[in-house]
Amino acid sequence: MSEAIHIKHPWREFWAGMMLFIGNQGTILVDTAFEDAITTSLKDELVPRNLSYKDVKLVINTHAHGDHIEGNNAIDALAKPAFAIHPEGQQVLLKSGIAPKLLLQDGQRIKLGDIDLEIIHTPGHSPDSICVLDLNSKTLFTGDSVQGRGTLNIGFALYSNPKLYLESMKKLLGRARLGDIETICLGHPELPSNGAVTGEQVTEFLETSIQAVHDYDNLARTLLKDNPDLTIDELRSEMLKRFGTTLTPNWPELSWQTPRIHLERAKKQ
Numbered sequence: 001m002s003e004a005i006h007i008k009h010p011w012r013e014f015w016a017g018m019m020l021f022i023g024n025q026g027t028i029l030v031d032t033a034f035e036d037a038i039t040t041s042l043k044d045e046l047v048p049r050n051l052s053y054k055d056v057k058l059v060i061n062t063h064a065h066g067d068h069i070e071g072n073n074a075i076d077a078l079a080k081p082a083f084a085i086h087p088e089g090q091q092v093l094l095k096s097g098i099a100p101k102l103l104l105q106d107g108q109r110i111k112l113g114d115i116d117l118e119i120i121h122t123p124g125h126s127p128d129s130i131c132v133l134d135l136n137s138k139t140l141f142t143g144d145s146v147q148g149r150g151t152l153n154i155g156f157a158l159y160s161n162p163k164l165y166l167e168s169m170k171k172l173l174g175r176a177r178l179g180d181i182e183t184i185c186l187g188h189p190e191l192p193s194n195g196a197v198t199g200e201q202v203t204e205f206l207e208t209s210i211q212a213v214h215d216y217d218n219l220a221r222t223l224l225k226d227n228p229d230l231t232i233d234e235l236r237s238e239m240l241k242r243f244g245t246t247l248t249p250n251w252p253e254l255s256w257q258t259p260r261i262h263l264e265r266a267k268k269q
């Protein structure tokens with residue numbers, strides 16, 4: 001039976017997640033974090049198992065954000081694996097010098113020996129976001145698709161399209177309730193998780209992810225009703241106070257994205 005390993009590569013104040021599936025005919029790596037992640041964190045998992053870079057036959061990127069693809073060129077040089085990404089992420093990969101061999105679709109099965117994976121398209125964080133479900137262990141690697149209440153660095157769940165994000169969370173919740181997902185492994189420590197949830201926490205975490213969007217929405221709507229001139233600044237500081245994972249996000253530039261989106265949404269409603 002194949003093995004699923006969640007790798008947490010140390011990065012800035014936290015870590016960038018990767019997933020390594022080890023089967024009887026080679027391994028599949030999901031996300032590559034950064035160049036040094038390949039030569040340190042990945043190597044640290046391969047060597048004790050008598051595996052080498054050449055055993056990595058396929059690399060799947062959960063989406064084309066830098067902290068999930070920047071190790072692609074390093075593993076390409078060492079192992080020449082095939083690459084796979086959702087079509088919406090293809091252009092970014094091509095620009096980085098990687099030509100994906102597989103363009104992933106919702107529901108697609110990926111098999112290598114006894115590794116048996118299902119691709120679940122979960123847009124919202126980004127249009128190309130996918131999750132990878134290991135059908136053997138019922139472990140779901142989410143990349144950045146599931147945000148909980150966000151990281152300590154950003155303070156909020158981070159997405160580009162809240163409507164699609166909610167649909168994706170409900171889709172995953174449905175699969176979890178069917179018993180298809182027993183463990184979730186994340187791309188970063190999205191609170192209230194520190195990186196992985198299992199058992200009953202799986203549905204709780206997905207419900208928390210849904211609730212976060214509703215909380216931001218409701219607050220934006222209420223504040224806008226009282227103050228039609230509400231600024232992003234004012235909304236952001238109130239969102240941080242009531243629902244933020246911290247009052248002082250380390251990455252303020254990204255912590256503006258979610259308040260901006262919710263202010264626009266509230267104005268349209």
Ligand SMILES: [Fe+2]
Nearest residue numbers: 063065125144
């Ligand atoms: Fe991302």
